Amino acid sequence: MxxxxxxxxxxxxxxxxxxxxxxxxxxxxxxxxxxxxxxxxxxxxxxxxxxxxGGMTVAQTVWGKSAQTRCNSSYPLSRPLPGRGGVGSRYRIAVITDLDQASRREASWISLLRHGWLEWHHRHDGRPPAAELTWDEEDVTVKSSLANGGRAMELSELVSFGGHLLSVDDRTGVVYQLTNGKAVPWLILADGDGQVAKGFKGEWMTVKDNHLYIGGLGKEWTTETGEVLNHNPQFVKRVTCDGRVEHIDWRPAYQALVAAAGLTPPGYLIHEAAVWSHARTEWMFLPRRASNEKYDDMADERRGTNILLRADETFTNIKKSEVGPIIPTHGFSSFKFIPGTDDTWIIALKSEEDSAANRTNTYITVFSIDGQVALPETPLKGAMKFEGIEFV
Known part of the structure; x- marks a missing residue:
C-alpha cells in the first residue's frame, strides 16, 4: 500500500x-x-x-428574462402621450369583462378586453382636473379551454406585474398573462391555505414590494342565507416574480376593516377593489358591498357603498371616508391610481347586477381620495360587467 x-x-x-x-x-x-x-x-x-x-429556473423562463429584470419593469407598460393641443397627458387603459355564465362559447370560454384612452389635464383654477375617456371601436376576445364545473374566464381584475398584463379567473383560480389577444395560463391558485381542492376566487390584485398580492372577497364563505361554511376567501396570495406562491391568513386585517367601517358581525364588507399605494405606503380599499346585517344573497345586490378605507401596513390605523354618491345597486369592482398624481386621484369601475330589474351594467368614474369628482359615474357601452381596469 x-x-x-x-x-x-x-x-x-x-x-x-x-x-x-x-x-x-x-x-x-x-x-x-x-x-x-x-x-x-x-x-x-x-x-x-x-x-x-440563461441560467434561469423553469419558473423564470416563463417570463422570458430573469425574474429580477422583469419584476422591475416600468409602470405603466406604455409611455403616456401629450394631450390634445399639448395640454395634459393621454394614458392607455384597458378593462376586462366577467361575463359569468355568458362566457361560454361551445368548447371554450371567453372574456372581452377593451382598450381606450384617458385624457387627463390638471387645472390651475381650483377646479378638479379634466378627465375624458375614449374607447377603441373593437374589443379583443381572449379565450381559454380551462374550466371548473362548466364555467371559466370570469376575469375579475387586471394588473401589470413583471412587464406583463395579468388577470385572474374567479372560477378556476387561474392567473392568465394577456398578450397579443391570447390568455396564457401562468399560475393556478388553490383556495384558502393552498391545501383546498378548489380554485381560489380571486377578486383583487395589486403590487407591493416586488410581490403580487391577490385577494378574495374578504368575508367568510357562507350559504345564500349567511351561514358560515369556511374562511377561504379571507386568505391572500403573495406571489413572487418567478411564480412562487405564499398563502397568508388575512382574517385579522379584514376584521379590522369591518370594524373601521363601523360594522359589527354578522355585518360584513365584500371586497373586489384594493390597491397598495407606493406613494403613501398604505392600503386603500373601495368595498363593493357593506352591511350591518347578516348576508343574504338577494338583499346583497342592493348594498352598494361609497366607502374608502385607508390602512397602514399593519392595519392598526385605518381611516374611513366617503367618495361619490351611494347608489344601492352600484358597487366598486376595480380601481387604479392615475399616474403622476401622487396616488391622490383614482379611476374606478362600479358594477351593477340587479336581478329584480334584469339589469347588468358597468360604470366608470374618476375622483380624488378626498372626495372631489372629476368624472361622474358613466356607463360603459355594452351592458356588460367589467371587473378589472389597468393602465397599459
Missing amino acids: QDWRNAIFNPPPSASFTYKMGNSTVRLQSRLVVALGIIGGIVVLYLMLQRSS
Whole structure:
C-alpha cells in the first residue's frame, strides 16, 4: 500500500508508466487522463446548458428574462402621450369583462378586453382636473379551454406585474398573462391555505414590494342565507416574480376593516377593489358591498357603498371616508391610481347586477381620495360587467 501511494504522489518523470500490484498492471497516467476528460466533458456540457437557458429556473423562463429584470419593469407598460393641443397627458387603459355564465362559447370560454384612452389635464383654477375617456371601436376576445364545473374566464381584475398584463379567473383560480389577444395560463391558485381542492376566487390584485398580492372577497364563505361554511376567501396570495406562491391568513386585517367601517358581525364588507399605494405606503380599499346585517344573497345586490378605507401596513390605523354618491345597486369592482398624481386621484369601475330589474351594467368614474369628482359615474357601452381596469 505504501508503494501504491508513492506511485500516485511521486510518479516517475516518464510520459507513461505502469505499476505492478499483485498480478494487475495499473496504467495510472492513462486512467487519470480519461477521468479528467470525463470531468471536463461534464463541465462543458453544464456550461452549454446554462448558456442556452440563461441560467434561469423553469419558473423564470416563463417570463422570458430573469425574474429580477422583469419584476422591475416600468409602470405603466406604455409611455403616456401629450394631450390634445399639448395640454395634459393621454394614458392607455384597458378593462376586462366577467361575463359569468355568458362566457361560454361551445368548447371554450371567453372574456372581452377593451382598450381606450384617458385624457387627463390638471387645472390651475381650483377646479378638479379634466378627465375624458375614449374607447377603441373593437374589443379583443381572449379565450381559454380551462374550466371548473362548466364555467371559466370570469376575469375579475387586471394588473401589470413583471412587464406583463395579468388577470385572474374567479372560477378556476387561474392567473392568465394577456398578450397579443391570447390568455396564457401562468399560475393556478388553490383556495384558502393552498391545501383546498378548489380554485381560489380571486377578486383583487395589486403590487407591493416586488410581490403580487391577490385577494378574495374578504368575508367568510357562507350559504345564500349567511351561514358560515369556511374562511377561504379571507386568505391572500403573495406571489413572487418567478411564480412562487405564499398563502397568508388575512382574517385579522379584514376584521379590522369591518370594524373601521363601523360594522359589527354578522355585518360584513365584500371586497373586489384594493390597491397598495407606493406613494403613501398604505392600503386603500373601495368595498363593493357593506352591511350591518347578516348576508343574504338577494338583499346583497342592493348594498352598494361609497366607502374608502385607508390602512397602514399593519392595519392598526385605518381611516374611513366617503367618495361619490351611494347608489344601492352600484358597487366598486376595480380601481387604479392615475399616474403622476401622487396616488391622490383614482379611476374606478362600479358594477351593477340587479336581478329584480334584469339589469347588468358597468360604470366608470374618476375622483380624488378626498372626495372631489372629476368624472361622474358613466356607463360603459355594452351592458356588460367589467371587473378589472389597468393602465397599459
